[in-house]
Structure formats: structure tokens, C-alpha cells
Amino acid sequence: MHIEKISEIIAHFIGLFEMTTDEMRLRTNYAEGAGPGADGPALPDQDAYTAAFSSDLQLKDYDPGVIYKSGSYDIEYGPARHLGRVFEDSLEKLAAIAAKDIPLPHFGDPTDIVLTDEPELTVFAGPGSAISHAIQVNVLYDDDYLDMTSSVHAPRDTSFVIEQLADLSTKVEIFTPFASLHRTDTYDGALKIAEDLESYIQNAQNTEDSGTTSLGTDATHNFVRVDPEVNDTVYVNGKAETDIPVLDDFLPDRGLAKLQEEPDDNNTSVEQTDPTGNSLDVTAGANLLVNVASVINTGVIASVTAVMGNYHQVDAISQTFVYSDHDEFASALHASGHSAEEAGTVAKNIALFEHSTFEASSHADTDAAEPTFPSSWRVSVIDGDVSVVQWIEQYHFVSDNDTMTVTTSGSETTVLTGGNTSINFSSFFGMGMQYDLVIIGGNVLDINSITQISLLYDNDWVRAEDGADIQTGNNLIWNFASIHNVGTDSPFAAMPDYIVETQKAIEDRDPNMPEGLSFDVNFQGYAGLNVLYITGNLYDMTIIKQVSILGDSDDVTQAASAILDINPDATVTIDTGSNAVINIAEIVDYDSFGQTTYLAGQLYSDAILIQGGLVEHDTTKPQPADDRLANEVIAFLDNDDPGGSDSADGVINAGHDFSWSSAHPADVMQAMVA
Numbered sequence: 021m022h023i024e025k026i027s028e029i030i031a032h033f034i035g036l037f038e039m040t041t042d043e044m045r046l047r048t049n050y051a052e053g054a055g056p057g058a059d060g061p062a063l064p065d066q067d068a069y070t071a072a073f074s075s076d077l078q079l080k081d082y083d084p085g086v087i088y089k090s091g092s093y094d095i096e097y098g099p100a101r102h103l104g105r106v107f108e109d110s111l112e113k114l115a116a117i118a119a120k121d122i123p124l125p126h127f128g129d130p131t132d133i134v135l136t137d138e139p140e141l142t143v144f145a146g147p148g149s150a151i152s153h154a155i156q157v158n159v160l161y162d163d164d165y166l167d168m169t170s171s172v173h174a175p176r177d178t179s180f181v182i183e184q185l186a187d188l189s190t191k192v193e194i195f196t197p198f199a200s201l202h203r204t205d206t207y208d209g210a211l212k213i214a215e216d217l218e219s220y221i222q223n224a225q226n227t228e229d230s231g232t233t234s235l236g237t238d239a240t241h242n243f244v245r246v247d248p249e250v251n252d253t254v255y256v257n258g259k260a261e262t263d264i265p266v267l268d269d270f271l272p273d274r275g276l277a278k279l280q281e282e283p284d285d286n287n288t289s290v291e292q293t294d295p296t297g298n299s300l301d302v303t304a305g306a307n308l309l310v311n312v313a314s315v316i317n318t319g320v321i322a323s324v325t326a327v328m329g330n331y332h333q334v335d336a337i338s339q340t341f342v343y344s345d346h347d348e349f350a351s352a353l354h355a356s357g358h359s360a361e362e363a364g365t366v367a368k369n370i371a372l373f374e375h376s377t378f379e380a381s382s383h384a385d386t387d388a389a390e391p392t393f394p395s396s397w398r399v400s401v402i403d404g405d406v407s408v409v410q411w412i413e414q415y416h417f418v419s420d421n422d423t424m425t426v427t428t429s430g431s432e433t434t435v436l437t438g439g440n441t442s443i444n445f446s447s448f449f450g451m452g453m454q455y456d457l458v459i460i461g462g463n464v465l466d467i468n469s470i471t472q473i474s475l476l477y478d479n480d481w482v483r484a485e486d487g488a489d490i491q492t493g494n495n496l497i498w499n500f501a502s503i504h505n506v507g508t509d510s511p512f513a514a515m516p517d518y519i520v521e522t523q524k525a526i527e528d529r530d531p532n533m534p535e536g537l538s539f540d541v542n543f544q545g546y547a548g549l550n551v552l553y554i555t556g557n558l559y560d561m562t563i564i565k566q567v568s569i570l571g572d573s574d575d576v577t578q579a580a581s582a583i584l585d586i587n588p589d590a591t592v593t594i595d596t597g598s599n600a601v602i603n604i605a606e607i608v609d610y611d612s613f614g615q616t617t618y619l620a621g622q623l624y625s626d627a628i629l630i631q632g633g634l635v636e637h638d639t640t641k642p643q644p645a646d647d648r649l650a651n652e653v654i655a656f657l658d659n660d661d662p663g664g665s666d667s668a669d670g671v672i673n674a675g676h677d678f679s680w681s682s683a684h685p686a687d688v689m690q691a692m693v694a
Contacts, residue, residue, distance in 0.1 A: 364493020
């Protein structure tokens, strides 16, 4: 700290040092004979320095800093008190009168004094809106080509995989009606989303049969349920269950990143005399796609909430998966069947709705003879609408279509062309201010929506010798969604008159707290009330959208090797499956800390669950890649049609989601050749 003080002194008095330098230069010039001219003005003599000079000022070291003393906490935030300060109160009242604008005539008596200002309620500024938009996109192209032989094999055209995935994406639209919601920051936009959700739910209710309805497709399962049960019911692929499946029980063994074994404490040397084995281990799948999103919202919450308008509450979950796992072994068709179990792929849509009430600690004094109620209040006001929006979108697009021609080499050979891992993780925790009473002058929109889409194309072609261990399935598709509301469990209560009087008192800036608040049982034991008044609307909206698309169509050919004649015990393992596509989303929405919500308007509360799944049996045959230019190259290089025919501008429609266009291609030279 002493060094900093010295630095401050130098910084502040650097000008004094420069003046001293200039003065030394003047002295040098004077010593050389330069002086004032004979015709110059006469300068007055300086006052002579006397030894009797003295000063009463005390010299102190320079100490930079800002001295600040805050106001009294009791005055600004403390409850009202009745203190018996007669003399001091009289002085304060006289000072207040003196500060008033008192127009007096030139000739009059003291009875003509008129006070123009009335006491007003002190209003504090409330918290503002909280809006967050998060978009996470992973795009990976890992189409590998490997040839371990000396022969020349034509590469494989894998563009058909992209075409098949695009076709599958159009088929899932019937299961995901809320996937096209547009990001918005306005109340009108949020109201439009709420109206679209309610319109869809009402149409589903009109066609509902015993609580469930079908979408009318040839899906493995499709399930729509309006007002699903909460807390004890878990919906798995359209069926109500009591237990939540555990992810670890279904994850495929990818054979990668195994835990390191404990080292052997034995100090004896280890010697191996057996010759090196002849094995070939090929892993072309084992891809992992994970989307994880968690939102915990405690924005504007209170023990008691009063809504002067309407209350819209909508919870929606839509889940769907589509996969094709049609494998072919040595030109012999391997049927996939019509179920996930027969196809070697496990696909699950898991949804859960929960509701609970937060039990706040009681402020009442059980030992007191009479219960106490609040006698003062502190009011915060927000003019206009308040929005609490969390919008999360997560995307995966992974292409891992490998083409390999492998052979045994007389040693242990491991080939890994898959094993890609793509993870999106987003976690949001919004902690706002807690109030004892929140009054909303307009409407409330409380919307929670989760959309999950999983697409997998895993059609493989494997040609291997007899005795090879081949794994082409063992895939997992996992969609898990949970919406948990914390708030009022009982029906909404009617609006009491004293809440309306409270709203009017705040608008009129009346410092006197309405008497009705002092006798509300919800405020028993409170010394004072912390009140928030929102003049406009409140919309609390959490939207999560997760899309995972994986193309893993592998073509593996095991070429014959002369080494097999020498070592017939060669071990060949080929795995083109073992992929995992996982979407996990959770919303925990704290609507209230208490058990009372007053409502003056109408209540709209709906919940809907949509679960669907399709199993495709695509039999598209891959074609060898030819020497023709790709469509992308033609679009960039061929500006003029040599044939002179008419041409139209090409339009690429990527939908309303601009996140795909922000991804960079894997080929870093693409921008150079374009």
C-alpha cells in the first residue's frame, strides 16, 4: 500500500517535476548572460521570507480514496416504528414545513399558509425482465475411406444417406407440432405461442378417445394424451409405467475409453514367450450424440400472487424417434423386423410430469397469546410487461459413413473409424427476488415446452469370412423429458376486495397500507410486507428443442489374406453399430412459494404429451462414386449454361432455423476452390 501511495503522488505531481526542470533550464540561460532587457518593465520585489512564519495546518501523507457513508438501513428498508421522540419529531416537522412551497401574500396572517404537497407512498424500482436464448449446433462429417489391400476399389457414394435422413425428418413433423415455434421477446409473440398450443390441444380433445388418441400413421407407436397424470405416472413409448428406466442399464458397450485397471503390486517380472496373435478389430460405429438441457426458474415468485387478468398455463412435451437399421451380410439379407428389440436397436421416449407445493417456514409465533399481523409495507413497482424467457435449442448432425476394405496382417490390428462423441450441454438457473405479495395488473402466460427429435440411419453392408464376430445393431435412442411445476396445488381463489384496494392505493401512492392485508391469514406472523406491483403482463416461458441426427451407414469388406493359411486361428471382430443418440431435458418452474393465488379473470390450464416412433426398412443400395462433378461444385463453378437453355436461380430453403447455416464445413479448402 505504501508503494501505491508513492505512485499516486508521482502521478498527481508530475507536473511539478516538469516545472522544476523548466526552471533549471532558465537558470542555465541566465548563467550564460541572458537577462531582461534594459527597457523591460520593472518587477515588484517579492515579499521577504520571515522566520516568524507559522501555520496551524497539519501536514499529512497523501492517501487516495473515496469516503462514502450510506444512509440508515432502518430509514429506507425498516418497518414503520412509533418512537416517542417529541422534541426531535417537532424539529423534523418544522423542517418539512420549511421545505414546502408555501405561497404567502405580501400582507396577511399565518392562517393563510397552504401546504401544496400531500404525503406520498415511497415506491422502489422492481426487477427487470430476464431473457436468454441459447443455440448449440454440432456438425460433423466423418466419412472415412480405408483400403488395406494393394488392389484398387472404387469409392462409395454416400450422398444417399443424407437424402434418406432428409426424408425421415419430414416424417417426424406429425409428431412434433411445436418444433416450429419461433423465438420471441414480445408479449404478442408469447401470446401467439400460447394460442397455438391451446388450439392444438383443443383439437386433440375433440378427437380424444378415453384420454388418448392416435395420429393415424404407420408408426411403431404413436400416442397423444391431453392432461397427463402427474407425479406417479411415467410414460414410456405411449404406456403408463410406475418406474423410470435407468439410462446406464441400456447404454451400449462401445468398447472405448475403458477404465484403467489397477496396477499389479507384484514386483516379479512378466515375460511373454507366445508369438504375436493374428487379430483384426474394426470399429466403424460406436458414435455418441448427447443433448442435455436443464432449466430451473425462480424468477418472480411470492407467497401470495394476485392476477387481475387471465391466467394461461400450458405444459407440452413432444418426443419422436425414427431409425432404419437394415443390415446385409455377405449378400444375404438380414431382416430387421418391425420392433426395436428384433432390429437390435432400443428406442425409448420417456416423459414425466410433476407438481409439488413449496412448504415455506411459518413466521407465526406459537407462544404469543395473540397472533401478529403486518403493520407496514414496502412497495416496488414495474411499469409495463415483465418477461422471463429461456429458449434453448440444441442440434447434432453427424455423418459417419465409412467404407473399408480390410484384411488380416499377421499381427494385432485395430481400426477405429467411428467412435465420435458430440455433446451439447446447457444449464440455466434463474434466481429472482422473493416477495410476500405480487400483484399483476394484466395477464399471466406460463408456458413450458420440450421437443425432442432423434433420427438414426444405420444400414450397414458387411462381407466377411466365416467365423468373424459381426455386430451391426446394439444401438440406443433415448428421449427423456420432465416438467416439474412448483406452486399452488389447490384451485385458484377468487380475488378479495382488499387486493383491489391495494392495487388502487399503490396507483394513488397512498402511504397507508389497506387494512385488509393486515388480516389475511397468509401474512400471519409477518412484521411487514414486501409487495411487487406489475402494471402490465407477466409471461414466463421456457422452450427447449433438441434435435439429434446420425447417419452411420458403413460398408466393410474383409479381403482374403494369405496369412490365414499360415495362421488359421485369426480373430476378426467387426462392429458397425453400438451407437447412442440421447436427448435429456428438464424444466423446474417455481410459480409460487405459497398455496394461495388470487385470480380475477379466467383460468386456462392444459397439458399435452405426444410420443411417436417410426421404424423404416429402407433398402437403398449404395452406388460407386463416379467422376461426375457434384451438384455443389456445379452450383459454384457453372455460372453459364453452355447449351443456352433457360436457367433459374437455385434456392436453398433451410427453414426458419438459421443455426445450420452457421456451421463450418469440414473441408477447409472449400472456400478457396469456390
